[in-house]
Amino acid sequence: MLLLYVLGLQVLWTARAQPLLPGSCSFEQGTCGYSSDPAYAKWTTNAEGRFIVADSAYVSWAGKAVLVSPELKLPEWSCLRLVYQITGSGMLQLDLQPEDENFDYMLWTSSKPSDSWLIGSVDLRNTSASYKILMEGRPGKGVGNSVAIFEIHIVPGYCVECNFEEHHLCGYSNQWNPNVNWYVGGSIARDPQSNLPDDHTMNNERGHYMYVDSVYVKKFQEVAKLSSPMTTTPLAGCLSFYYQRDQERGNIFSVFTKDQLGHYEELWRPEVYATSTWKQVQVDIKAAHPIEVVFEVAFNSPRGGYVALDDISFSPEFCNTETEPTFDPSIANCDFEDGFCQYYQERVEGSVWSSVSVKPNVYRIGDHTTGSGSFLLANTRFTSRPGYVGRLHGPILPGNLKYCLRFYYALHGFRKIDNALAIYIYDDNNVAQEKVWSLSESTRDVWTEVEITFHKPMPTKVVFVSICKNFWDCGLVALDDITMNLGDCRVTAGMTRSLPGQCDFEVGDCGYTQDKEDDMRDWVRIRGHTPTSYTGPKGDHTTGVGYFMYIEASHMLPGHSARLLSTELRGSGSPLCLLFHYHMYGSGTGLLSLYLRRDGGDRDTLLWRRHGEQSITWMKAMVDYTCENRHQIVFEAIRGPSIRSDIAIDDIVFKKGPCKDPGDSDPYSGFSENFNEIEY
Numbered sequence: 105m106l107l108l109y110v111l112g113l114q115v116l117w118t119a120r121a122q123p124l125l126p127g128s129c130s131f132e133q134g135t136c137g138y139s140s141d142p143a144y145a146k147w148t149t150n151a152e153g154r155f156i157v158a159d160s161a162y163v164s165w166a167g168k169a170v171l172v173s174p175e176l177k178l179p180e181w182s183c184l185r186l187v188y189q190i191t192g193s194g195m196l197q198l199d200l201q202p203e204d205e206n207f208d209y210m211l212w213t214s215s216k217p218s219d220s221w222l223i224g225s226v227d228l229r230n231t232s233a234s235y236k237i238l239m240e241g242r243p244g245k246g247v248g249n250s251v252a253i254f255e256i257h258i259v260p261g262y263c264v265e266c267n268f269e270e271h272h273l274c275g276y277s278n279q280w281n282p283n284v285n286w287y288v289g290g291s292i293a294r295d296p297q298s299n300l301p302d303d304h305t306m307n308n309e310r311g312h313y314m315y316v317d318s319v320y321v322k323k324f325q326e327v328a329k330l331s332s333p334m335t336t337t338p339l340a341g342c343l344s345f346y347y348q349r350d351q352e353r354g355n356i357f358s359v360f361t362k363d364q365l366g367h368y369e370e371l372w373r374p375e376v377y378a379t380s381t382w383k384q385v386q387v388d389i390k391a392a393h394p395i396e397v398v399f400e401v402a403f404n405s406p407r408g409g410y411v412a413l414d415d416i417s418f419s420p421e422f423c424n425t426e427t428e429p430t431f432d433p434s435i436a437n438c439d440f441e442d443g444f445c446q447y448y449q450e451r452v453e454g455s456v457w458s459s460v461s462v463k464p465n466v467y468r469i470g471d472h473t474t475g476s477g478s479f480l481l482a483n484t485r486f487t488s489r490p491g492y493v494g495r496l497h498g499p500i501l502p503g504n505l506k507y508c509l510r511f512y513y514a515l516h517g518f519r520k521i522d523n524a525l526a527i528y529i530y531d532d533n534n535v536a537q538e539k540v541w542s543l544s545e546s547t548r549d550v551w552t553e554v555e556i557t558f559h560k561p562m563p564t565k566v567v568f569v570s571i572c573k574n575f576w577d578c579g580l581v582a583l584d585d586i587t588m589n590l591g592d593c594r595v596t597a598g599m600t601r602s603l604p605g606q607c608d609f610e611v612g613d614c615g616y617t618q619d620k621e622d623d624m625r626d627w628v629r630i631r632g633h634t635p636t637s638y639t640g641p642k643g644d645h646t647t648g649v650g651y652f653m654y655i656e657a658s659h660m661l662p663g664h665s666a667r668l669l670s671t672e673l674r675g676s677g678s679p680l681c682l683l684f685h686y687h688m689y690g691s692g693t694g695l696l697s698l699y700l701r702r703d704g705g706d707r708d709t710l711l712w713r714r715h716g717e718q719s720i721t722w723m724k725a726m727v728d729y730t731c732e733n734r735h736q737i738v739f740e741a742i743r744g745p746s747i748r749s750d751i752a753i754d755d756i757v758f759k760k761g762p763c764k765d766p767g768d769s770d771p772y773s774g775f776s777e778n779f780n781e782i783e784y
Contacts, residue, residue, distance in 0.1 A: 125258040127176045127184070127237060131156050137174035138256075145169040147241065158241030160192075160249040171253070173237040175203075179230055181420075183263040184237070185275060186224040187255040190217045193244030194251045198226055203234040206673040206680060206758060207604035211336055221254055223275040225263040225333035262418040264332045264343070264397055267305045268312045275333035276314070283322045284403060286330040289315040289412060304346045304382045304414040311414075316401050318355065318408030325402050330413070331362070332397040339391045340430045342423035345416040346382045349374065352409035356402040359387070361395040364595050368398070382414065386423035390430050392590035433507060436498050436566065436588035439473045440480055446499040447586075456494025456570065457482050457583070464719035466689060472512045472551040472584040472645075475685075475723035479584035482525075482570040496568040500532050501588070506559040508593035509566055511586040512551045512648070513543075517579035521545065523571035524581045527556060532563040543581075551584065551722075552648030555593040605758030608646040609653055614756075616653075619667035619738065625660045627653045627668045627741070639690030640750035645722040655741045657692070657749035663742060668753075670737040672703070679761035682711075682727045682737065685754050688718040692746025696739070696753075698727060703734035711737075716744070722754065726763040 129136035132153045140146040145163040147156045158169035188196055195215040199208035212226045241251035257272075266274035268288065278286045290303040290312040303311025316328040349357060359372045372387045389395075401411045422429075438445035440459055449457055461478045462470045471479040482494050501507060513525055527541040541556050558564075566588075572578035589596045607614035609629055618626045631651045634640030636658050644652040655666045686696055695715050699708035712727045741751040 123259065125178060125182055125260065127173050127178075127256065127258045129256045130154075131254070136256075138171050141170035141172050141238075143170075147171045155252050155254045157250050157252040158194075158243055160194075160243040160246060163241070163243055164245060168240055168242045169251075171239040171241070172201075173239075175234050175236055176258075177232075177234045178228060178258070179232060180260060181230045181262060182228045182258055182260055183265070184226040184228055185255075185257045185259070185263070185272060186212075186226070186239075186253065187221050187257075187272060188214070188224060189221045189252045189254070190215065190243075190250075191252070192246070192249035193217060194249050195240075195242040196224075196251050196253075197240040197242075198224070199238040199240065200228075201236040201238055202231075204676040204678050205760070206676055208238060209604050223272050223277075223333070225275040225336075227263050227336045228258070229337055262335075262339070264335060264339070265417045266332075267415050268314055269305060273314075277331050277333075279329040279331065281326065281328055283320045284316055284318065284326045284328040284401075286314050286316045286328055286399075286413075289313050300410065301348050301382070301412055313412050313414035314399075315410055315412040317410035318352075318403040318406055321403045321406045321408060324404055327400060327402045330399040332416075334364070334396050335391070335394045338393060339389055339395070339418070340422075341389060341418055341420040342386055343371070343389050343397065343416070343418055344384060344386045344423070346384050346414045347374075347379070348382055348412040349376075349379050350409035350411075351378045353407040354404050355408040355411065357411050358400050359385075360398045360400060361389065361391060362398050363393060363395055363592065365592060367592070371397075378409070388422050388424055388427045389418075390427075392430070393592075393595045428502070431502050431505060431590070433501065433588040433590055436501065436509075436586065438586045440471075440478045440584060441473065444480075448497050450495050450497070456492055457496050457568075462721075464721070464723065466717060466720045468516075469514060469549050469551070469721040470719060470723075472514075472722075473724065475719060475721045479582050482581050482583070492572050494570040494572075496583070497530070498566040498568075498586075500563050500565050503560055503562040503564065506557065506591055508589045508591055508596050509556045509558065509586070510553060510589075510593070511568075512553055512584045513546075514551045514582040514584075515543075515546055515548050515579060516582070517548070521579075523573065524579070525583075526569045526571075527554075528567045528569060529558055529560060529564050530567050531560075532565070536567070537562075537564065547642060547648070549720075550643040550648045551582075551645070552643070553646065555597070557593045607756045609644075609651040609754060610646060613653075615671040617669050619669050624664040625655060625666045627666050627739070628656055629653055634750045634752070636690075636747055636750060639693070639748040641687040641689070641722065641752050645685040645687075645754040652687075652752050652754040653739075654687075654750055654752035655743065657690070657694075657743045657751075658747040660743040660749075662694075662745050665740055665742045668739040669701070670756075673731075673735055673737070673758075675731045675733045675735055677730070677732050679728055679730045681759050681761035681763035682729065682756070683724065683759070683763070684756040685722045685724055686714065686718075687722050687750075687752040687754075688714060688716070689720045690717060690744075690746075690748035690750055692744040692749040693717045693751065694744030694749050695742040696751050697742075698725075699738040699740060700729060700731060701736045701738050702731065708738055728762050730761075 145166040147158050147169050149156050163169050197213040198211045200211050201208045243249040243251050289300050303313050305311045360368045360370050362368050457480045459478050460481045462468045464476050471477040521543050525543045528536045529538045530536050540558055570581050629651055633642045644650040693716050698712040700711050701708045711729055743749045
C-alpha cells in the first residue's frame with residue numbers, strides 16, 4: 105500500500121530547487137549513512153528502495169526502531185524536511201543527539217495516521233558542535249501498523265522560507281474550504297486564458313507560486329488560509345515575501361502568526377488596493393515560542409479578484425532599524441538569595457516585606473529555592489501593625505508583549521486570607537490597571553506555584569500587595585522564586601517541561617523504573633500529602649499541588665529498601681551536574697542515597713547520601729559526577745526504625761556541570777552572615 109504513495113513523490117525538481125546538505129536522503133541508492141541502532145528493532149529498506157520502514161511485525165519485541173544519522177556539523181541555520189507516513193497507528197519522533205552530551209533533545213513528534221505521505225519540518229539551529237539526528241519509529245501493536253520515511257531533505261535557511269518550486273511546498277498547507285483554496289500556480293500547463301501572473305522566482309511561466317481566487321465563492325466572507333509549518337524554535341527577525349493582488353470587487357488579505365494554542369496575532373495587511381506587479385513586503389517577527397505564519401484571504405463575491413504569493417524568506421536581522429531587540433524578561437526574575445533584585449517597596453509604607461531565611465528544621469518550612477536560602481516574608485513580628493498595606497513593585501516591562509509570570513507563595517497562620525496576597529498590574533505612571541490574581545483558600549505551610557499570563561499595550565510592572573486590616577486576623581505570607589517569560593504560560597510550560605534530563609513527575613515517571621532484584625517495596629508516585637502523619641511532605645516541590653515520588657514507610661519493615669533507576673545515559677568526558685529536591689521529615693527517617701551504576705559494572709558507586717530527619721521542607725541537592733561509559737543513576741531509600749520514615753524526591757534535573765556555576769547555590773555551606781534570620 106505504501107508503494108502507491110511513493111509514486112506521488114517522483115516529481116522532478118526544477119532548476120531553482122534548494123541545494124541539499126549532508127544528512128539528506130531519498131533512500132533510492134541506499135541509506136546515505138543512516139543506520140539502525142542495534143539496541144532496538146531494525147528499520148528495513150523497501151526492496152525497490154524509495155523508503156525505509158519500521159513495521160509492527162518486526163518491532164514488537166523492542167517497541168521501537170531508532171534510525172541514526174551520520175555525524176553532522178551544520179554551522180549555519182538549516183531546515184530538515186521529512187516526508188513520512190504513519191499507517192494504522194504509531195508515532196514518529198525526531199531527536200537531536202549532541203556530541204559529548206548524555207541526553208537527546210526532542211525536536212519534533214507526530215502520531216497522525218494518514219493514507220498518504222505527510223511533511224514534517226524541523227528547524228536546526230546553527231551550532232559549532234557535531235551532532236546526530238535520531239528518528240524513532242514506534243508502530244502500534246497489531247498487524248498492519250507501520251512508520252515509513254520516504255525522504256529526508258536538509259536545506260539551508262529557515263523552515264518558514266519557501267519559493268514553492270519543490271513538490272512538498274516546504275510543508276505549507278492549505279486549510280480546506282469547499283469553495284476557496286490556495287493552489288499551486290504557474291508552469292507551462294496553465295490555462296492560457298488566465299490572468300494570473302508569471303512566477304516571481306524565475307520571472308517566467310515555468311516557475312511556481314501559490315494563489316487563491318474568487319471564482320467559486322458561494323457566500324459572504326469565504327476564507328482561504330495558507331499556513332507555514334509550525335516552527336520548532338523561537339524566531340526573531342525579518343519575514344519577507346512577494347505578492348500580487350487583483351481586488352476587482354473586493355478581497356481582504358492579511359498575514360497572521362498562530363501559536364500552539366490557536367491564538368492569532370495580525371502581522372500585516374496591505375495599504376494599497378491592488379498591484380499589477382510583484383510587490384515585496386517585509387515585516388518583523390518577534391516570537392518567543394513556536395508559531396505558524398498564516399496567509400489569509402477573505403472574499404465577498406465570485407468577482408473578488410485573486411491574491412498570489414511567492415518567495416517567502418526570513419532573516420535573523422530585523423528589517424526595520426527602529427524595531428527594538430527582543431526583550432529579555434529575566435530582569436523580573438528573583439529568588440531573593442542576594443537581596444531584592446530589581447524589586448522595591450514604597451517608602452511611605454515602611455518595610456512590610458522582609459528578607460528572611462530559616463535553618464533546616466522540623467518546625468518551619470524554608471525557602472522554595474534550596475530549602476535553606478532566603479525568601480520574602482510579609483507581616484513578620486518586627487514589621488506587623490494593624491492596617492498596613494505592603495506593596496512590592498517589580499521592574500518596568502515594555503508594552504504590547506505577552507508575559508508569563510510565575511511565583512511561589514506560602515501561608516502561615518492566617519485566620520482570614522481575603523487580603524493576604526494579590527497581584528496588580530501597574531503602568532509606568534504608577535497607576536493600577538488591573539487586579540490579575542488574588543488568594544483563595546490554600547494549604548498552610550506549602551509552597552504553591554501561581555501562573556499568570558497578561559498582555560497590556562503600555563509599559564507595565566507587577567506589584568505584589570499584602571494587606572493586614574486587623575492585627576489578630578493577620579498571619580504570615582511568604583514569596584519566592586519569581587520568574588518572567590515571554591508568551592502564554594501554557595506554551596512556555598510545555599517548552600520548559602519537555603527539556604531532556606528533567607523530570608517533575610507531573611505527567612508520568614519520565615522513564616524511571618523500579619529495581620526489582622533486591623527491593624522489598626517500590627517508589628510510589630503520589631500528589632498531596634502522604635498518608636502517615638508527622639512524616640512526608642504536604643505537597644510536591646514543583647507546584648505544591650502536583651506529583652512526586654516517595655516511599656511509604658508503613659508498608660515496609662525497618663531496613664527494607666526501594667531503588668528508582670533513571671533511563672540509561674550515554675556518558676561523556678564532560679562533567680555532569682545532577683540537581684534534585686528531596687524531603688526527609690519524620691522521627692524515624694532512614695537513609696537516602698544516590699548511586700552511579702555503570703554499564704557492566706560490578707558495584708554501584710556512591711555519589712551522595714543523607715541520613716535521618718533533615719527538615720520539614722524540601723531541600724535541594726546538587727551532585728557533580730563524570731562518567732564516560734553508559735550508565736544509570738539510582739535513587740535508593742531505606743526505611744528507618746519507625747513508620748514515620750517517608751522519603752520523597754522531586755524535580756530531577758541533569759545539566760552540564762560543574763554544579764557550582766554562577767547562579768547555583770550550595771545548600772550545604774551553611775548560612776551567610778548577611779542573612780536576616782527571623783524566627784516567625
